[in-house]
Amino acid sequence: MEGRRISARYSSRRIVASKGGRRRRGGSSNGTLNHNSIVNKLQSREISPKPHRAFATTTAHQRFTTMRLVQEYDTHDRKFSSNSSITLPFLMKRSKLVEIVAAKNLVFALCHSGLCAAFSRDTNERICFLNVSPDEVIRSLFYNKNNDSLITVSVYASENFSSLKCRSTGIEYIRRGRPDDGFPLFESESLKWPGFVEFDDVNGKVLTYSAQDSVYKVFDLKNYTLLYSISDRHVQEIKISPGIMLLIFNRNSGHIPLQILSIEDGTVLKSFNHLLHRNKKVDFIEQFNEKLLVKQENENLQILDVRNAELTEISRTEFMTPSAFIFLYENQLFLTFRNRTVSVWNFRGELVTSFEDHLLWHPDCNTNNIYITSDQDLIISYCRADSDVQWLEGNGNAL
Incomplete structure (x- = not known):
């Protein structure tokens, strides 16, 4: 996607301003484990050099056998389209989702068009749309767990969609249907192309780049105070x-x-x-x-x-x-994505594993479509196979 760069390093995310059913394995048909399968998995757990990880990995598929559809949400609203003050016609049309963010009991869905909706998992209803300006197109979302807020990164028709604007809105305000109660961030920065903003959840920092004066600035993600600048062309x-x-x-x-x-x-x-x-x-x-x-x-x-x-x-x-990386800091490994394939490497230069039966849905993978569990023992990705989604696991040395 032009102008959209998502960093593939742990949970850091960079947004760049723009130029103008499921396969079954290892279980019985009713979703329960047979006797031999249980024995093999327990044996693997006992003799493995990393017993906890090995057992979690070999039982990965069974962890998801009870998954069922609970609720569906729809960002499209004909009433909203006909009565809204939104001035951009393409925001009123149905389009595919590009980001889904969950925070507390809320789900945020961002459409390709730039429309973003908030849903409550308690009531299973849409609470509000986060577009607070008639010409606002939301480009990306970031949940800031440091202060329990949602950061939206947007562009505006009045600025020819060329400059990024950031806004922080408390989760509690969104829950009450009051997205207007947020406040702008980094107003002093000129984030026109090729400027960017990058959110680093691990270090608790925000990196901005103002191409106008070639200055990088680092902010604290907790309170958005400026920590230091790097000015070197x-x-x-x-x-x-x-x-x-x-x-x-x-x-x-x-x-x-x-x-x-x-x-x-x-x-x-x-x-x-x-x-x-x-x-x-x-x-x-x-x-x-x-x-x-x-x-x-x-x-x-x-x-x-x-x-x-x-x-x-x-x-x-x-x-x-490759077209993208994901570094696995817990395992001292890194994943590479090329075309529709995934490979795992170590830093001795060895190919640890490749998922030969795993074909990603999109060529030139965007890591938005990849989820890795916090233990880094399971990858969930959107695939082109017998079913749209596969659950992938390593074999001890993989993930």
Whole structure:
């Protein structure tokens, strides 16, 4: 989707301003486990080096055998369409969902058109629409658990849909049907393309980039106070990891300058140069704790340990540039998504597992369609297979 960038690092989310039935496995037909299956799973739990994780993984399918449809919600409202003060006709038309966010007893559904509705799980009714301006198009949602609020990121027809505006609304106000009681965020920032705002739930920070003056700013996610700024026109990109940020500067002919900063106060922890092949573009640079992943066009993937400069490479024939990453910090692994396939790698350069029977519905996966449990032992994704959704699990070393 043009202009929509969702970061694939843990639960950090970046929004960039724009330019102008189910397969059964391992159980009986009535959803109960047979005797041999129970024995095998218990045996696996006892002899596994990670018994808790192994048992949870092998019983993953049974955890969902009782799932049933409880309630359906509909964001489309003919009464709203005919009587609303909304001035944008496309907001009144039915469109597909692009985000679903659950917070407390509320469910928020954001449509591709930019219309966003809030539903109550207690009454199973729609409470309100979150579009508080007649020309507002909501681009993304973020639930801020630090202060129990919902942040909406929007663009407006009056500004040619080119500048991001953020708004924070308390969950309690939404529950009462009063979305107008929210307040704007980062009003001092010019978030026109290619500016962006990125919400980092792990570190409790917000990163903004104002392209107008080439300034990055870091805010506290609890109270939205400014912590520090980074003003350097040579900074090409910033990557966020737990506790640190990686600054990627404009490349020179044979290397690219890099800095690692403390996420808390912006202190420079390490500065170094990474050698590059001349005249070849950089496909990506990603940071995972002390590991730096660098891939150039038609070259091997390099995994650099920034502590001791130890370098590991994965052959370009084995590792092809993916469209998205998800880092599994609990397992010290990372997932790659390419076309419709999912692969799991470790930082020794080894392919841990690939899901050969798992074909994602969308090519060039957007990680909005991927959910990983907090224990990182289960992936839920939208797939093209015998049924639309499959439940995937690893085999001990996978997830």
